[in-house]
Amino acid sequence: LDLVGDYTSEIIEDLPDQYVLALKGRDLTLSYAKIKIWVRKNDFQPLKQEYFTLTDQLIKSTFYQDIKDFNGLKRPSKMVMQNALYPKQKTILEIKEFKTGVKNPAKKFRRSNLGR
Numbered sequence: 169l170d171l172v173g174d175y176t177s178e179i180i181e182d183l184p185d186q187y188v189l190a191l192k193g194r195d196l197t198l199s200y201a202k203i204k205i206w207v208r209k210n211d212f213q214p215l216k217q218e219y220f221t222l223t224d225q226l227i228k229s230t231f232y233q234d235i236k237d238f239n240g241l242k243r244p245s246k247m248v249m250q251n252a253l254y255p256k257q258k259t260i261l262e263i264k265e266f267k268t269g270v271k272n273p274a275k276k277f278r279r280s281n282l283g284r
Contacts, residue, residue: 174198185209200227211242226252238266 171177174194181188191203202220207213217230228251232244243266251257275281 169199171203175203180204186215196222213242213244228252238263241266241268 171191175191175198176194177189177191179187180190186209187207189205189207191205193201200219201222202224204218204220206215206217208215213235214232216232219227219229221227228249231248231250233246233248234244235242236245238245243263245263247261247263249259249261
């Protein structure tokens, strides 16, 4: 998902402690036609993302939690992805270690390797 290259963005709400951005896909081949992102103003950390179809149907939401300092880089250490079409389905990703500049082979991210 290339939010910068594949989407145009604008601030649609300026709340006291956060911005709400609307992203629109540059072409119809993208998985998500629109994305809405809530970002904290004080450090620009993501709080929540919602993913929509061309007809504005909510597909899923991601909630960013537990912001931690990973060697000087502050990032959410927990992401909860909630399926809007099947509300009982969710995925939780917990980050225990975060390194930059590491080359990971694509095969490492196959479904069969997750959880290892």
